[in-house]
Amino acid sequence: METKCLKSFVVAGKTENFREAAELLYISQPSITVHIHQLEDYLQIQLFKRESGKVALTEEGKFFLTEAEEILNKIEQGKQNLKLFSEKKNVKLTIVISPMLVDSTIPQIIYQFIIENPSYEVTLMVVESERIGSLLQSGQAHIGIGLTPSDSEFIQDELIHTSPLEFVVPLDQYDDETGVNFDIHELFRTYPFFTNHISSIFPSINLLVKNHFHYVKPISIPQSYIVKRFIKDGLGISFLPKLIIRREMMEGRFNVIPFTEFELPSVKIYMQYKLNDKKTLLIREKLLSSYLV
Template identity: 45%
Template sequence: MEYKWLQSFIVAAQTCNFRTAAQQLHLSQPSITVHIQQLEEFLHVPLFKRERNRVQLTEAGELFQLEAQQIVLQWEQSIERIRLVSKGIQEKIIIAMTPLMVETILPHVLYQFINDHPALEISILVEDSAKIENLVQQHQAHIGISLLPTRYRHWHQELLIESPLELVIPLDAYDDETGAYIDYEELFQRYTLFTHHHPTIWDELLHNLRENYILTRQDRFSNPMSSKD
């Protein structure tokens, strides 16, 4: 059984269209057909039902689709492991984290960690907090650093960073001793309050603010990195 047969079969099984599979793999359609035929001959079982211009997986094809995906995944992991060993790297760790973490303290921590563990290769996936848990669940990342707590009770989670919540307002021309008294009621009525730059705190925070102040102008924060976090 050849690797290219499995590749052609997996894409053809996903699309149920040999022409589309050929386009995705940058092959000719006859090449896809030959790969499927060779795989069927090797397995001694039909994998597709051919009806005019359409193909559908047989029962055996549906079963082998899962097996083929596992074989290819194992193949790719083995190749990656050999590549890392040849570079003197013993293991690769994939960390999924939010743009906010990437832009703040984590790069300094990771830089120190990489220096202390040269036999490890670190790969960073930047994704919004709501998607990080799924990346770990689907084994696309080994570690997730998120602004949201996990939904899974059996998962281990630790608090890495705490930061104070601060109110930022335009700077006046005075120092703390000579400056005018800050009237928070007036501030919330005068200036626009930018919200929702953090995915966990704002519902409760806005509720508490509205109980104490009149918020005349609000604007939801939009992150330039695809509105993440």
């Protein structure tokens, strides 16, 4: 039993008009007649009664009309399921993240996704946030995670986390037993201030620091992981998002102290992807449901 016979029967059964059915299916009227005869021969049941040039469903035809529709729906659903299975079997995804987020929990979440979904082949790239949108539009990447939203109408942005900036200083400036208070002005006099790694998300940082601490000694470092290493080695001070210093805070690698000289902003983390890109749905759900700290 061919599906084309079932399709012709279903349309002809609903219209009870072979000419109209032929027009709806974009085939000839004789083809409809042939398909119905073939189906009746296969089933050994008369589906239509023909009287005075008109056709009408028999009682058996009315019963089988529902059955035929269900068969066609199952066939179509089976084709869709098979397509999804085939696509899921070998899905290639390229994920790009901002350099600052390399030290966050995001790479670990992506790793967990790969373990849970072995049929996905994931490539991870590290690029500046400003480049993520162009890589998505060109098809070189499928998911972007960065610090700035896209300005393209074809790219969807989702805010997945907001992380406060913290004032981070070397560990030897505080004694837990004596509880000596920090002198922020003294810290800026003593240590260089590492900057540039947050200038893209906080452009006015250098001016604000200079206005409040005119004696500051700034050192431009674009990579946050280098800033963290230098602070741990006692070589300077800076502002860093809480999201990327979680481990160091738990291990007591440096001090995070209150900063009240001016208001510190929060760092917003955006997930970006092309609109209607279904292949990214699973990884997007993973990122949205995972706990970022």
